Amino acid sequence: MNSTSLTFINRTKNFYICVLLAILASGLAYSQEQVAEPATETPEKSLLAEERQRERSMSTQPYLATVEKWDSRVDDLIRKIFALQRDVFDADDLYMELDSALRARVRFLNNALKGAKSPQDNVKAAALPGGMRTIDDLDDSVEVMYKARLRLIEHITPSLHLEVTATDVLGVQTLNLEISYIWQQIRFQMLSIPAALRNLMRRIRIAPLPVIWRFMEFILAIAIFNWWSRWFPETLRRMRGSLLEIRPRSLEVLRRVRIVWYMEQLRRPLEWLLLFHVFFALIDMPGLNFLKGIIEIVVRWILLGWFSVSLLNAVAARGAAGMAGENARLRKRSLRLVATWLVLLGLGLSLAENLTGIATLHAWVWRLFQILALPVLLILLSWWRKSIFLNLERERESTDSLDNLLKHRKGLRSYSSAASGAVWLMANSLRRRVTRSFLRFSADQGLTSSLTSSQSETASDAEKKENAPSLATSVREQLLSRGEFYDRYARPERRKLVQRIKAHRSGIVAITGERGIGKSCFLEHVRDSSNDKMILLDCVSGEFAEVEQNLGQALGIKRVDAKHVTSKLTESGIQTIGIDNLHRLVRPVIGGQKELIKLTELIENVSADVLWVISVDRFAWQYLQRARADQAAVNEVLELPPWTEEQLADLFEQRNDEAGIEPNFSDVKIPHEYLETTLDTTQERNEAGLYRMIWTLSGGNPSVALQIWADCLCPNEAGHLNVTIPTQPKTRELDNVSQNILLVLRAIAQSEVITQADIADNLRLATGAVSSAMRYCMSRGWIEETAGGYRISWEWFRTITTVLARKNLLAR
Numbered sequence: 001m002n003s004t005s006l007t008f009i010n011r012t013k014n015f016y017i018c019v020l021l022a023i024l025a026s027g028l029a030y031s032q033e034q035v036a037e038p039a040t041e042t043p044e045k046s047l048l049a050e051e052r053q054r055e056r057s058m059s060t061q062p063y064l065a066t067v068e069k070w071d072s073r074v075d076d077l078i079r080k081i082f083a084l085q086r087d088v089f090d091a092d093d094l095y096m097e098l099d100s101a102l103r104a105r106v107r108f109l110n111n112a113l114k115g116a117k118s119p120q121d122n123v124k125a126a127a128l129p130g131g132m133r134t135i136d137d138l139d140d141s142v143e144v145m146y147k148a149r150l151r152l153i154e155h156i157t158p159s160l161h162l163e164v165t166a167t168d169v170l171g172v173q174t175l176n177l178e179i180s181y182i183w184q185q186i187r188f189q190m191l192s193i194p195a196a197l198r199n200l201m202r203r204i205r206i207a208p209l210p211v212i213w214r215f216m217e218f219i220l221a222i223a224i225f226n227w228w229s230r231w232f233p234e235t236l237r238r239m240r241g242s243l244l245e246i247r248p249r250s251l252e253v254l255r256r257v258r259i260v261w262y263m264e265q266l267r268r269p270l271e272w273l274l275l276f277h278v279f280f281a282l283i284d285m286p287g288l289n290f291l292k293g294i295i296e297i298v299v300r301w302i303l304l305g306w307f308s309v310s311l312l313n314a315v316a317a318r319g320a321a322g323m324a325g326e327n328a329r330l331r332k333r334s335l336r337l338v339a340t341w342l343v344l345l346g347l348g349l350s351l352a353e354n355l356t357g358i359a360t361l362h363a364w365v366w367r368l369f370q371i372l373a374l375p376v377l378l379i380l381l382s383w384w385r386k387s388i389f390l391n392l393e394r395e396r397e398s399t400d401s402l403d404n405l406l407k408h409r410k411g412l413r414s415y416s417s418a419a420s421g422a423v424w425l426m427a428n429s430l431r432r433r434v435t436r437s438f439l440r441f442s443a444d445q446g447l448t449s450s451l452t453s454s455q456s457e458t459a460s461d462a463e464k465k466e467n468a469p470s471l472a473t474s475v476r477e478q479l480l481s482r483g484e485f486y487d488r489y490a491r492p493e494r495r496k497l498v499q500r501i502k503a504h505r506s507g508i509v510a511i512t513g514e515r516g517i518g519k520s521c522f523l524e525h526v527r528d529s530s531n532d533k534m535i536l537l538d539c540v541s542g543e544f545a546e547v548e549q550n551l552g553q554a555l556g557i558k559r560v561d562a563k564h565v566t567s568k569l570t571e572s573g574i575q576t577i578g579i580d581n582l583h584r585l586v587r588p589v590i591g592g593q594k595e596l597i598k599l600t601e602l603i604e605n606v607s608a609d610v611l612w613v614i615s616v617d618r619f620a621w622q623y624l625q626r627a628r629a630d631q632a633a634v635n636e637v638l639e640l641p642p643w644t645e646e647q648l649a650d651l652f653e654q655r656n657d658e659a660g661i662e663p664n665f666s667d668v669k670i671p672h673e674y675l676e677t678t679l680d681t682t683q684e685r686n687e688a689g690l691y692r693m694i695w696t697l698s699g700g701n702p703s704v705a706l707q708i709w710a711d712c713l714c715p716n717e718a719g720h721l722n723v724t725i726p727t728q729p730k731t732r733e734l735d736n737v738s739q740n741i742l743l744v745l746r747a748i749a750q751s752e753v754i755t756q757a758d759i760a761d762n763l764r765l766a767t768g769a770v771s772s773a774m775r776y777c778m779s780r781g782w783i784e785e786t787a788g789g790y791r792i793s794w795e796w797f798r799t800i801t802t803v804l805a806r807k808n809l810l811a812r
Helices: 003-026 028-036 043-058 072-082 086-112 135-153 160-167 169-206 209-243 251-282 284-319 326-356 360-394 400-407 411-442 443-462 473-480 491-502 518-528 545-557 561-573 594-605 616-628 645-659 682-698 702-712 737-751 754-762 767-780 793-807
Strands: 507-513 534-538 576-580 612-619 636-639 713-717 721-723 782-787 788-794
Touching: 072 086, 072 135, 086 135, 086 169, 086 400, 135 169, 135 284, 160 169, 169 209, 169 284, 169 326, 169 360, 251 284, 284 326, 360 400, 360 411, 400 411, 411 612, 443 507, 473 702, 473 754, 491 507, 491 518, 491 612, 491 636, 507 518, 507 616, 507 737, 518 534, 518 576, 518 612, 534 545, 545 561, 545 594, 545 702, 561 594, 612 616, 616 682, 645 682, 645 702, 682 702, 702 793, 737 754, 737 767, 737 788, 737 793, 754 767, 767 782
Parallel strands: 507 612, 507 636, 534 576, 576 612
Antiparallel strands: 713 721, 782 788
């Protein structure tokens, strides 16, 4: 036996001696309590006392003169216990008998191993059972007896099981038996190593090629690992850099950046875990399986701990920005401490189960680490106390309980206060993450906007902007001005419409969408790409005469009737006629559809093979469907969807470039629910978070979003534009107004632009009541006067339509 083997054995023995001493010290109080208990005689305790006496009487017998065939005896007893033919107290009797015999057998085997040189050495003892002649035979018998003991221990009485696994006298004796069994296993396996090496050399001499090939597999695995560890990190860095350069940064791009970043953080433990898995699969030596199993358990638990620390640290950091700073270092230090405790616990339990099964040593390891959990918790609290109290101070929601926690920052009381504060902060962080996930993935846009509005109201209360200078009028007008159609928007809807036009299919197609979504730009873009095969008319004034006049000018005819229009359309080759803002031809009063009826009559009487494309406000379209005013049959309805987050972000960047401004996002405080920590710089993280917040507040409406974006820009003393949290009008007053005011707002929303007289006719209300409601809405800024009537102001458009939909006055 070489010096390395002796060193391994000595260290292993010293380790278990230290563990035994530590657990004995922790269990001293338990043993004293057992002794101090009053002696109450029960049938179970009297039976156990008899078993103790039987054990003492058996110790006078020859130490190997025990009954063999333990396997069959234990199986027979367990089967009868399940069949209710034997009592569990019989299991106690057999366990005490088997335990005494096993202790004697293990002691004898350890003595025999001291001077042995090979597992095949003969053992000379008069008391050996028949058939046992070598150390190998004796070791097999010990294995059979020990496995029978493990099966039997699951069926003994709870009181005996408690004594066997506790820290009193019987528990210590049982632990000593299991440690002796481990020591016997180690010595026996060390005795088998020379034979395994001789067998390996014999295989090399007889058939060297398989051994050489296995050696080459090891070299190949190491070479591949070495190449991969150099190539893969550089590839990930290039991938992340190229993804960060993409503009605009869509949600899909940010998701890919996050995936690449997580791969960077977790690759190393996974790589090593895979490498060692290959190594263990390649090692196949009968004499080394025991040592291989032990090393495999140790290595896998260490790598699992490494992976757990990396994963938890990455999840907590949520991006490259979260990996820097004092809190990041403290977090990683704490994760290492907790991971060390967990890895040692799992390693100890796994080794105990592998070496001795789920028995006394397993229970003692679990009890020891339960005791060690308290100092680990105290260490963590001592590290994090300052940070916990600082984070509690930063919380906007101040309550009596938080104030009480902040009073106790020193002394022993500070530990309990820090623990309570940590629980509160973790629960609050979990709530925020759930809210953030809901905001990102929820399909219920109405509820999402409501939650975002609440966050915006809280933020606007914290950052008052009454005294802040306003944005220059010229810059604001340029930001809000109508620009060119955004080509990436509504591609599926445009594709459907273009395919219908190219197929020369006649009929009527309705383009619906709420005010400001881009219906007019959509039709203009289709017209510009139609190669002069489409004309576009507008119903701004709400009079059919204007539409008729514009149609005549576009076709070059003076008299506009079905006959002349049909003839000119056939002659000119025009395939599509677009009519924008069709809802302006409808007044929500009795007889208010006469202008629309004139248009529908013209459409029905024109016999040319032409496609009519009409755009209608979303809420007006719902009104038209209910009023059955659309006499002409509509063949297809294309509803324009809300803009996506990345589309709005691209629109903001385009308008910023056109206005020649560079907003500063560094100082804005974005709520945690919207902060994108995957990006590297504070400017980029805040920019992505603010754009997401505006997207949810606007409901994907670009006109509303640009209004909010312009309100977020605030010039500083140096003339630069700082970005602030978007403010959102509060809905409390709207929720409490009278029914008449809500009905007036609904009438305006359904018509986009409407006169006061039409509102009175539509609602059948007195003119004075409508006039009073209109004055109230005007004073609050809810509506504004425009050419031809009144409409909902852009500032309140999303808030009012959301409240009306919530009160079932508008369809969602």
